[in-house]
Amino acid sequence: MITLLVYAAIVLLIVTVAQLVRVFELASDLKGGRSNEVTYRDHRNQGRMMFAFLIAFMSFFVWQIVEYKGYILPEAASVHGKEIDWLMWFNMGLITIVFVIVNILLFYFAYKYYSRPDSKAVFLAHNNRLEMVWTVVPAVVLAVIIVLGLRLWNTITSDASDKAIVIELYAKQFDWTARYSGKDNKLGHSNYKLIDGANAVGMDSLDPSGADDFVVHNELHIPVGKEVEFKIRSRDVIHSAFMPHFRIQMNAVPGMTTSMSMTPTITTEEMRKNKDVVRQVKEVNEIRASKGEDPYEFNFLLMCNKICGASHSNMQMTVVVDTQEQYDAWVAKQKPFFAKK
Amino acid sequence: MSTENHGHTEEHAHGHDDAHAHGDGHAHSAHHELSFTQKYIFSMDHKVISRQFLITAVFMALVGMVMSSLFRLQLGWPGHKFWLIQTLLGDKWGKDGILDPNMYLALVTIHGTIMVFFLLTGGLSGTFSNLLIPYQVGARDMASGFLNMLSFWFFALSSLIMIGSLFVEDGPASSGWTVYPPLSALPQAIPGSGLGMTLWLLSITMFVISALLGGLNYIITVFNLRTKGMSMTRLPLTIWAFLVTAILGVLSFPVLVSAVVLLLMDRTFGTSFYLSDIYIGGQALEQSGGSPILYQHLFWFLGHPEVYIVLLPALGIASEVISTNSRKPIFGYRAMIGSILAIGFLSFIVWGHHMFITGMNPFLGSVFVFTTLLIAIPSAVKAFNYITTLWKGNIKFTPAMLFAIGLVSTFVTGGVTGIILADSALDIPVHDTYFVVGHFHIVMGLSAVLGMFAGVYHWFPKLFLRQMNKKLGYIHFWVTFVCAYGVFFPMHFLGLAGVPRRYYTNSAFPMFDNLVNINELISVFAIIGALAQFIFVFNFFYSMFRGPKSEQNPWHSNTLEWTTPMAHTHGNWPGALPEVYRWPYDYSKPGKAEDYVPQTVPLEAGEIDGGGH
Numbered sequence: 001m002i003t004l005l006v007y008a009a010i011v012l013l014i015v016t017v018a019q020l021v022r023v024f025e026l027a028s029d030l031k032g033g034r035s036n037e038v039t040y041r042d043h044r045n046q047g048r049m050m051f052a053f054l055i056a057f058m059s060f061f062v063w064q065i066v067e068y069k070g071y072i073l074p075e076a077a078s079v080h081g082k083e084i085d086w087l088m089w090f091n092m093g094l095i096t097i098v099f100v101i102v103n104i105l106l107f108y109f110a111y112k113y114y115s116r117p118d119s120k121a122v123f124l125a126h127n128n129r130l131e132m133v134w135t136v137v138p139a140v141v142l143a144v145i146i147v148l149g150l151r152l153w154n155t156i157t158s159d160a161s162d163k164a165i166v167i168e169l170y171a172k173q174f175d176w177t178a179r180y181s182g183k184d185n186k187l188g189h190s191n192y193k194l195i196d197g198a199n200a201v202g203m204d205s206l207d208p209s210g211a212d213d214f215v216v217h218n219e220l221h222i223p224v225g226k227e228v229e230f231k232i233r234s235r236d237v238i239h240s241a242f243m244p245h246f247r248i249q250m251n252a253v254p255g256m257t258t259s260m261s262m263t264p265t266i267t268t269e270e271m272r273k274n275k276d277v278v279r280q281v282k283e284v285n286e287i288r289a290s291k292g293e294d295p296y297e298f299n300f301l302l303m304c305n306k307i308c309g310a311s312h313s314n315m316q317m318t319v320v321v322d323t324q325e326q327y328d329a330w331v332a333k334q335k336p337f338f339a340k341k
Numbered sequence: 342m343s344t345e346n347h348g349h350t351e352e353h354a355h356g357h358d359d360a361h362a363h364g365d366g367h368a369h370s371a372h373h374e375l376s377f378t379q380k381y382i383f384s385m386d387h388k389v390i391s392r393q394f395l396i397t398a399v400f401m402a403l404v405g406m407v408m409s410s411l412f413r414l415q416l417g418w419p420g421h422k423f424w425l426i427q428t429l430l431g432d433k434w435g436k437d438g439i440l441d442p443n444m445y446l447a448l449v450t451i452h453g454t455i456m457v458f459f460l461l462t463g464g465l466s467g468t469f470s471n472l473l474i475p476y477q478v479g480a481r482d483m484a485s486g487f488l489n490m491l492s493f494w495f496f497a498l499s500s501l502i503m504i505g506s507l508f509v510e511d512g513p514a515s516s517g518w519t520v521y522p523p524l525s526a527l528p529q530a531i532p533g534s535g536l537g538m539t540l541w542l543l544s545i546t547m548f549v550i551s552a553l554l555g556g557l558n559y560i561i562t563v564f565n566l567r568t569k570g571m572s573m574t575r576l577p578l579t580i581w582a583f584l585v586t587a588i589l590g591v592l593s594f595p596v597l598v599s600a601v602v603l604l605l606m607d608r609t610f611g612t613s614f615y616l617s618d619i620y621i622g623g624q625a626l627e628q629s630g631g632s633p634i635l636y637q638h639l640f641w642f643l644g645h646p647e648v649y650i651v652l653l654p655a656l657g658i659a660s661e662v663i664s665t666n667s668r669k670p671i672f673g674y675r676a677m678i679g680s681i682l683a684i685g686f687l688s689f690i691v692w693g694h695h696m697f698i699t700g701m702n703p704f705l706g707s708v709f710v711f712t713t714l715l716i717a718i719p720s721a722v723k724a725f726n727y728i729t730t731l732w733k734g735n736i737k738f739t740p741a742m743l744f745a746i747g748l749v750s751t752f753v754t755g756g757v758t759g760i761i762l763a764d765s766a767l768d769i770p771v772h773d774t775y776f777v778v779g780h781f782h783i784v785m786g787l788s789a790v791l792g793m794f795a796g797v798y799h800w801f802p803k804l805f806l807r808q809m810n811k812k813l814g815y816i817h818f819w820v821t822f823v824c825a826y827g828v829f830f831p832m833h834f835l836g837l838a839g840v841p842r843r844y845y846t847n848s849a850f851p852m853f854d855n856l857v858n859i860n861e862l863i864s865v866f867a868i869i870g871a872l873a874q875f876i877f878v879f880n881f882f883y884s885m886f887r888g889p890k891s892e893q894n895p896w897h898s899n900t901l902e903w904t905t906p907m908a909h910t911h912g913n914w915p916g917a918l919p920e921v922y923r924w925p926y927d928y929s930k931p932g933k934a935e936d937y938v939p940q941t942v943p944l945e946a947g948e949i950d951g952g953g954h
Contacts, residue, residue, distance in 0.1 A: 003428055018883055021810060025889070036808050036889050038739050046738035046815065050746070053819075057826065064834060071856065072837035073770070081770075088767050095757035102724060102753045109731040110746050113667070114738060121668040121735035121929040121936065125952025130729070131676050131722065138721040142714050142760075149764035150707050156766055157703035173530065173621075192618045193625045202620070236621040237524040238633055240698070240773065244839030247770045251699045253633055254523055255617030258700030283855035296851035305773045305841040307517045308524060309531045310442045313844035 040117055047114025054107035058100070070276050074245055077266040077300065077321065080156045081247035087152055091145060160229035160261035165222070168231045169302070170201045171239035171252040174311035176302055177201055178220045182212030182336060187231060195235070202235075205338055214334040220302060220319045222264055223327035229261040242305035243319060245271070251306055267321045272298045383494070385486030388909055390493050391471035392804055395797070397493075398464025399881065401500055403874070405455035408448040410871045415440040417864025419846040419857075434512070442845045446515040447533050449843055451507065453518030454541070458548055459503070461651040461789045463496045466552075466590075469654055469796050470559045470583040472804065476902030477577050479568025479919050481912040484561040488554045495551035499544045506540035514541035517843060519644070522615040522636050526607045529622040539608070542601050549594045549601075556594075559587040568901075570921035574678075574951065575940065577900050577925045578671060581678050582657025585685040586650050592689070593646040600639035607631070634699055641692035648785050649688040653681060655792020656723060656752070659745040662795045663727055665898045666742035667734030668936050670926035670952055673726045680719035687716045697765040698772055706765045713763035717756070724753050735929065735936070739896065740814025741799035747822045748791040754826075755784025758833060773843075776836025782829045791822075794877070801884065802891035806907050809888060813880040817873060824870030831859050897937045899925045904941055924951045 025035050076082045113119075168179040168187055177200055181187045188203055188210015195202040203210050222228050232241050234252035241260075242249045250260040271277055277298050285295045300319035304312060322330060384390060407429070414423050422438030429435065434444035471489065475482050483489045506513040515533030516525040520541065528535040563576070563584045576584075603614040613628035615636045620626070664671040671677060693701060693709035727749045736742065758780040761767050771777065794817075801809045836842075840853050847853040847860065894903035901921070905913050919941045927938040944950055 014879065017879060021813070021883065022887065025810075036811050038737060038811055042811065042815075043736065043738045046743060047736065049819065053822070056823075060826070060830070064831060068831075068834040068838070068859070072834050074839070084766055084770060087764075088761070088770075091761055091764065091767060095760055099754055099757050102728065103750055105728050106731070106746065106749055106753070109728060109734075110736060113731060113734045113736050115668075115735045119735045122733040123670065123929050123931055124672065124729070124733065125670040125926070126673045126676070127729075131673050131726075134725040135718060135722055138718050142717055145760065145764065146711055146714050149710060149766050152766040153703065153707060153710070153764075156769070157706075192620045195620045195625065236619055237527070237530050238521055242773075242839075242841065244770060249698050249769050249772055253700055254619050255630075255632060256634075256700060280855060284851050287854050287857075288851065296854075301850070301852055303841060306521075307446065307843045310446070310845075312446070313442075313841075313846055314849035316850055 040115070043115040047111045050107045050114075051111035054104060054111070057103065057107075061100075070279065074276060074280075075266070075271070075274050076245065076247055077271060078246040078248070078262040078264050080152075080262060081245070082265070083152055083155070084247045087148055090148070094141065094145070157260075160259070161227055164227040164229040164261055166229050166231060167220070167222070168201070168233060169220075169241050169252065170233050170235065171241070171304065171308075171315075172200075172235035173237065173309050174304070174315040175217070176220075176241075176304075176315070176317040177215060177217055178317070179203070179213055179215050179337075180331070180334070182214060184209055184212060188213050190233075192235065199337075201233075203337055211338055212336045213338075215337050216334065218318065220317055221322055221327055221330050222319065223324050224264050224267045224321050225324070227261060227263045229259060232258045232260070237308050238306050239304045239308050239315070240306035242303045243300065244303070245300050246319075249305060264321045267323055268298075268300060268319075271300070271321075383490055385482070385490045386909075386911065387471045387475045387483050387486070387489060388804075390489050391468050393493050394464060394467030394471060394496065395804065397497060397500055398460050398468065399878065401455050401459040401503075402464065403878070404504065405452045405460065406871050406874060408452040408455075410868055411440065412445055412448045412452070413864040413867040415445055415845070416847075417861045419848055440845075443512060443515060443532055445845045446517075446531070446843065447512045447537070450515050450518055450520075450533070451503070451513050454503065454514070454545075456786065457518060457647065457651065458545070459496075459500055461786070461793070462552065462590075462647070463499075463548065465651065465654050465789060465793050465796075466559075466583065466586055467493070467496060467555060468793075469579070469658060469800070470555065470587065472800060473577075473579055473902065474559055474562050474583055475566070475913060476803070476905065477580050477900050477925075478563060478566060479571055479901050479914075479921060480562060480566035481914075481918070483558045484566060485558055489558050492551045492554035492558065495547050495554065499547035499551060502540050502544035502547060506537050506544065509536045509540065511535045511537060513537040519637075519640055520604070521640075522604055522607060522633050523619055523621075526604060526616060527619070527621060534608075539605075542605055546598060546601055549598050552590050552594050556587040556590040559583055560591065563587075568918045568921060571940075574675070575921055575924045577657075578660035578674070578677055578681070579654075579657040581681050582653045582660070585681050586653045589646040589650050589653075589685055589688060593643040593650075596639055597643035600636055600643070603639075604636065634696070634701065637696055637699060638692070641695045642689075644695065645692040646685075646688045648781075649684055651785055651789045652752075653684070655748060655789040655795075656681075658792045658796040658799070659727065659748045661898075661900070662741045662745040662799050663730050663749075664926055664928060665799075665896050666737040666739055666745070667730050668737065668928045669730055669734045670928055671726065672729040673722070674924065674926060674952060676722055677726055680722045683719040684716060687712060687719075691716065694763050694765075694768075697768045703765075710763060710765050714760065717760060720752075720756055724749060724756070737896075739798065740809065740811055740818055741795045741896075743815065743818040743822075744791045744795035744798065747818065748788050748795065751783050751787040751791060751825070755780055755782070755788065755829075759784060770839070771836050773841060774836035775832040775840050775842055778842050779829045779832030779836060782832075783825075787825050787829065791825075794818075794821075797881070799896065800902075801888075802895050802907070803902055803905075805885045805888070806891060806909070807884050807888035808891045808895065809884040810880050813876055817876045817880065820873035820876070821870055824866045824873065827866030828863050828870060831863055835859055894939075897935070899927060899937050899939045901940055904939060922950075926952070 076085045166181040166185050170177040186209040188207040190202045192202050232250050232252045234254045239252040246262050250258050281298050302317040302319050304315035426435040426440050427438040434441045511532040514537045524530050525534050606612040607615050613631035615633050616628035616631045660671050691713040694713045697706045893907050921940045922943045925940050929936045
């Protein structure tokens with residue numbers, strides 16, 4: 001019934017508006033004006049609106065930066081992450097300059113040259129020198145961006161060193177499993193046909209290099225200052241291993257193994273003392289307290305970042321960056337998957 | 342040549358193409374009355390087909406927009422109960438007014454599909470290529486009216502199937518508009534990959550047929566049916582943009598069909614093009630040796646040109662609208678053509694920038710970084726040329742002009758963040774986050790939508806012989822423009838904070854809880870912006886029937902469509918086809934009485950064509 005009333009109200013509203021527009025048009029026609037013709041007043045008013053918009057837009061931009069600067073690009077906790085951030089800010093600086101200048105020119109010209117009763121446009125069809133300038137300048141700037149970007153990309157994607165700790169990140173709907181390569185730092189073979197209830201990643205018991213591999217489900221531990229190489233796989237659909245604080249992201253693709261490596265630089269303990277993190281946790285906990293939820297403690301997170309099904313938004317694993325001693329102690333407690341029970 | 346036969350309306354629709362298509366100035370002789378069906382439904386007249394595309398697209402866009410409002414309610418206020426969600430989606434998908442997570446993904450998927458394909462490809466090209474190509478090149482109609490009619494009806498069929506897929510039991514396709522397998526291949530993985538997905542694939546196949554029939558027609562018409570004097574360098578930039586768009590479509594859409602067919606085979610016949618080593622629903626699948634990455638290569642080989650298929654027509658429209666209403670020639674006409682061609686060419690060799698982190702060889706990634714960033718150069722040329730066109734102009738603020746200026750702003754604002762995303766190293770932290778959502782909605786979505794609005798307001802007199810209400814047009818523009826930035830600008834900050842896209846909620850874990858106020862802000866803007874579109878819809882349909890009658894050349898424009906009578910004349914020009922003597926941008930040319938010189942006015946002795954004076 002309510003639904004019906006709402007529909008009726010909508011129909012009535014449309015009819016009312018239609019009649020109002022009609023009345024305005026007729027009234028204006030009676031006054032002898034051609035109500036719908038775009039006049040000098042429109043040019044002036046819309047021109048001024050352009051200028052007002054420019055001011056509002058730039059203020060909005062500045063306000064957003066001030067408001068959110070403590071949230072964006074949280075402290076990078078890996079070696080290459082810091083380099084990414086540097087380049088990110090460098091490029092952001094460049095594009096901000098372009099964004100601001102071009103928008104100012106656009107809206108300012110729109111305002112300045114609105115049509116007056118006696119104004120005339122200048123006939124200017126082209127100017128080769130000017131056009132050369134805005135072809136060459138962007139080309140040079142882009143060359144710099146490309147060179148800096150590719151240099152960093154090559155560093156990040158170059159093969160991990162032999163000493164890197166090899167860890168497999170195994171994705172399935174909707175959780176992550178980590179397999180550590182154990183003392184030999186070599187992952188044993190696996191095959192999806194060997195998957196069963198207990199053997200979640202399909203490990204092959206016949207491969208000796210897998211004998212010391214151990215599997216964890218809830219928390220991924222890594223030592224600070226050591227290079228880690230992630231071998232990423234998926235069991236069902238495409239997932240993506242996304243660890244925003246480490247500036248790491250790589251898809252998990254069924255049927256192939258992808259990899260990405262990094263060296264964490266900040267332990268979880270240290271990160272919890274970071275001033276942005278402290279403030280963030282405080283804000284989150286105020287919200288949670290108001291809803292009667294448990295307080296939150298900061299942790300690094302591995303999230304899924306490729307649409308993978310209904311619970312895509314709830315597919316995470318906690319990442320703990322330990323000191324070397326903590327890490328060694330943790331590893332010592334883990335049992336190989338094929339250990340005699 | 343007699344004049345009695347002038348002023349035929351559509352009542353005398355096709356049936357004698359030959360005499361018309363060649364434009365020899367032959368007056369129409371034999372008419373036969375056509376039935377209502379032939380006139381308005383299975384019409385072969387480009388003007389009718391154009392309106393059919395436009396109205397279908399407006400309807401589809403409203404569906405897509407309502408979907409976005411629904412998921413914005415969820416994202417802004419997760420867990421709250423909304424009457425609207427309960428009413429529109431029922432108990433199954435919106436129990437107690439809370440959106441079902443699978444339906445959330447379905448809405449996101451179909452919203453993207455509708456907006457990209459049905460509004461901004463079918464709707465934009467279908468409307469304006471159809472309307473303007475014959476008009477502006479001086480042709481009686483499209484090269485093939487019949488194929489043109491088929492193009493619309495395949496589009497209509499495709500729209501129907503897509504809408505129909507919303508009503509199947511397990512819901513429509515829900516693996517994102519890119520429908521990556523294996524998610525889209527396996528109903529075990531997500532319910533939307535059942536019948537809904539099959540219908541999606543069927544619908545897109547029909548859509549591609551429509552796009553190809555349309556595209557071939559546009560290309561042939563531009564190359565072969567230009568009137569006397571209409572050399573390629575006298576074509577309005579709209580036509581250049583539509584031409585390159587059509588070529589991109591013809592070259593890239595077939596690749597999408599191959600991707601779709603292989604996916605259908607994986608789904609139905611147990612082939613392994615995209616599937617390998619999968620264990621799902623408690624069992625190991627037989628498929629082995631396929632690669633999901635293959636699908637992504639095929640998809641993005643269309644997908645990236647598609648971005649420009651969406652964008653170029655809008656840029657073409659902006660060129661025309663900005664030049665006309667600045668009362669100035671478009672600055673750097675030849676550079677504009679050059680940049681359209683450069684963008685068109687480059688768009689074919691950049692698709693890999695969608696795949697930097699799929700495990701594709703990093704060296705290949707480097708190549709795509711290079712080619713992608715090159716696109717910024719012709720894009721910059723276009724942006725600066727628009728701005729210089731405004732400089733020292735005599736700007737007439739029609740509603741269309743506002744939208745065209747808005748387009749230049751969004752093209753630049755959204756374009757610059759592309760420089761971050763195209764840089765593979767910087768793509769790592771922001772890939773698939775809200776940064777991307779903000780970027781492509783501004784640069785592609787908004788620019789194309791604003792361009793389309795500019796086109797509708799500007800050419801409404803040619804479409805429906807009447808004017809749209811200007812005041813409603815102004816209100817529509819400002820609310821839309823402010824809300825659009827209000828929605829997509831803050832998304833960049835969410836993305837830089839690391840918030841992934843396509844999350845049903847950001848509060849499944851606490852990390853982003855304190856960012857919920859950004860999402861509220863976005864949702865408020867989104868809903869106001871969506872409501873503002875009803876101003877447009879109202880204005881559109883109201884003006885169609887009751888708007889003031891338009892004069893023949895209301896914007897004092899130079900192009901040929903404004904030399905046709907204000908009636909839907911079959912064959913466009915009642916008498917001989919017009920002859921063209923000059924380029925289309927002689928606005929405010931020194932020494933002329935008026936501030937515009939239509940293309941049909943012969944050059945004076947000693948007058949230089951094409952911008953010299």
